[in-house]
Amino acid sequence: MQTDCRILEATMKRFWFLLNTVRYLKLSQLFYQVFYRVRKRRAKIQSEPELRGALGPWPGAQFLQPASVDGKTFTFLGQTARLGDDWNHPSFPKLWLYNLHYQDDLNAKGSEDRRELSAYLIDSWIAANPPAEGNGWEPYCLSLRLVNWVKWFSWLESQHLKREWLISLSRQADSLERQLEFHILANHLFANAKALVFVGVFLGGKQGNRYLYRGLDLLGKELKEQFFADGAHYELSPMYHSILMWDVADLLALKQASRLDVLNSEAKVWEECFVKGMEWLRAMVHPDREIAFFNDATLGIAPTLEDLEEYGQKLGIQLPPSYTPQTLSGRILQASGYSIIDWPGNHRLIADVATVGPDYQPGHAHADTLSFEFSLFGQRVFVNSGISQYGDDAERYRQRSTAAHNTVEVDGENSSEVWSGFRVARRAKPFDVKIDNNHSGISLQASHDGYRRLRGKVIHCRRWFATDESLMIEDELQGNFQRAVAHLHFHPDVTVEHEGKSCFRIRLPDGKSLILELSDSWPNLVTSHWHPGFGVSQKIQKLSVEFSGPRLNTQIRWSSS
Template sequence: MDFGPDRWRLYKLALSEAGRAMRGGMVWSLSKLFVGTPSPTRLLFAPQDLRTADPTIATDIYSGFFAFAGRAITTSGRSPFAFTPPSRAWAEALYGFGWLRHLRAAGTALAQANARSLVDEFVSSKLGDRSVACDTQIIARRLMSLISQSPLILEGADHAFYQRFLRLLGQHVRELERHVRSGALPQKQLMAAIALCYAGLCCEGLDRHLRRASRLLTRELERQILADGGHASRNPRVIVDLLFDLLPLRQMFASREVDTPEALLNAIDRMLPMVRMFRHGDGTLSHFNGMGVTAADHLATLLTYDDMRSQPIQHAPHTGYERMEAGRTLLVVDVGAPPPTYLSTEAGAGCLSFEFSSASQRIVVNCGTPRIAGDTIIQASRTTAAHSTASINDISSCQMVGDRGNWLNRRVARWLLRRIGPVVLSGPERVTSERSEREHAQVLTASHDGYRQRFGLTHERRLQLSPKGNILEGEDVFWGEGTGAPSAEAVIRFHLAPGIKASRAQGGRVVMLVLPNHEAWQFTAVPVGAHVEDSVFLAAPDGMRRTEQIVLSIRPSETPSVRWRFERLARTFNPGQTAEATQELL
């Protein structure tokens, strides 16, 4: 952060955010005077919650055991809302009320009574962490959860509880509208719009609020869902999460016989093929820009709503990704610049990184985003070194707002972290990509200038996938006026998926890879030798897993380019089989 241009970017961002905060504060104060609480008169219907549910979790909740995001508390008869949350992620899960779907899955009178009791406890509680409970996105999630699970909550309820529940929904609508008016951040605006549409469609007496919410929804979808179907944050998980909310919303508009916003229909139609773009043969999504564990059951449920059975997008220039397929082999490549500042809290410095798989087996991966981890590990997962690409002098191609530098930088950064989170401060400004064919092989050439300002270097990567998918060739080139800087060292990493056995041969000129499905691949590089080092895969369902990485190191001033190659040797590897038999299996 001591680097001059980044320091001034930090100050400029802080001034901009201070202005936004002042405007928002004034609007918030005025809205308290002039915005009343809407009064829904009754619930018309409840939307379907597409997320899978587990009735055994209902038993845990009834016994007072609340386990979310890797943390748990036992209430011993007290309200869970009276406890200090063990982590922010735990608090977000508790106050979002998504766990109500597990009670509904239990389908018992006991679960219904428990749900009503917990809703009443929330209303009467002082809130253990108001900053989380009153966050725009959490209010929106809670409103959608309460409406979706209203049959569970209201079954067998008396009239007094029913009226309290309607007032609670009205209070949530008022709070969300105040957050929207006071200038909530973009993703929060979109979540608020979706939740307000849920309320307007499912509650009688909110027609005026529905019209405003529909306009807000249209505006935010047009801003945030790009022409190729990706989200402006470039995070694959965001489009999955949005689809779980937007698909029921589309059905609600149809059920109420209200004109469905064209922006909603268009967004869904574009987003479903984009989900398929990121999907590998094992059914999970590529690990770019905040993507972590893929809930395979959730994803399978989601794709059943793809009426057109769309094909994966191969070329997503607006979101900045490319997909290459041949035979059993699949490649997904990040060729995009960092997302807009306010949408970059989870973005990684992984420009030109790629993930590579053969059938249902991942080979090269990015480290991914951990589901449960502290801030230090999460920030490490965003560095260039955590991606299968090149870094220079162990510096990332993007710089994020962080608590470092001199006292003024640290003070400004801490304030920004509280306000908007660890956003990207600087990164590649010019990212190019071009696809072509060469003797029936697919070729992708891409470059970024994320190291030009510091080192005067541009990183260019060329990838070529053979027609049969059995050979992936690559070349990394570093060019520019900084090639004469003797101190610059480029390190190219290929993080291997867990379970792959890697062994060096011929003094590092060859690395043999044996996959868990018994395929055998060979990695070679010229003019430098390869090293095999420890790595960690952060996005495994059962937590972080140790793995390995192939590492190439060069000095661009002496060796401006390095060529490398992955080649499949056998689909079923047997250490004792002959070379001739191995060739027949290719």
């Protein structure tokens, strides 16, 4: 009987989550969700494809390391496996198979020295993946692989392009055009549009023109929709933002390689997007120049800031000089909602005072509102969890939860109702966000209403107050609650030691240290995990600080001498 009640309760909760997720979707998303479920995937049998002959050797950059040295054994997401003839074997994780089907090795570092292997990979893929069958014919896989094929084909003389390669390219482009991801939108639709433009530049005739102009039309709309005025990609994941920056740079490289007049006017918009986006990314990295972990973010998946700066330089794009703080300074990235406090001496605080992302596509969002990350003397000290996997299981849920981030959890609930692998029901909304720079220091404050849905109608208010050698974090919970816990996660390279009931010494690898003191509370130093890569989980120390009342003060002090 108790088991039946639990099942019923879980079913009702999931149904309630679903209702509160669907109400944010666009009608077009709902339509295409149904349409693509009932419409059978197929690839049109193509006549002999016509080449446009306008694409020269690919001038773009590379950032990925090759995943295979023999075309049979591959390493993706920290997992190495030997591939047989089945490119869709169910024993492999789906995301691993997706990476296999992207065929990024065609344009990985050193690919110019692996021409025979690259040709083998293309032949092997065609032989093992009949039209419209398997993971490789899903639209996102199609999009990434089509771009990789076009880049690689651009290096070959037309007489060296096999007929079966061109026919397969044409079939794949047709299949993509028939299943553009209007049900998902966001970075997926952007990737679809980019792929159509690439194939449209490579292929000629009516078919090539159709792909080219449809892709350009989609790109124009999505650039306006997906990028904020401050340069941020609207999914608010530094990792996906970096991927989109590479996509934009690729489009600019395509323009240089083809010199088609139709791309000239588009390139002005692409370059402006790239420059603004790079400025945003520079704000969202730590002094180690790697991204902060907000929403879905980890290392080793997207190009680094350095990779992107090198790509921009190769394309002749002039980026403004990097910002170097001379004094304590703070700013809010108004359009996207993150805030930055910089100190001289390689200290940086990055605070999430943003929404969870676009209402209709928060798939990469976490319940991390009012969380923060902090580096001191160039060393990350406070870190959010990051991600090590996708999917729909308890670990994916934990990594998206409020408790996996440096913020406050109330009554065991998440600030935003993250559920399933990529869904969010009711969401926290920040308000009263303001920053004050004055002679005594910098005050950043914000509140969110994510816990107003609970019986106690709780509002979480947080204030960061920074001086030259300290950071105070003041939390206040307005409303009624049973239990509230502030979570503070420490980078694995730092150690934390008790120096009293509510006082801790944090030691950095270079020997420097800082003192953390808490107001009346019940702190508990426990073990948690940090995920700096897919398939990677590192043990870290974490403070779980239980409130003894409605307020909690956390003071961090250090010496710059």
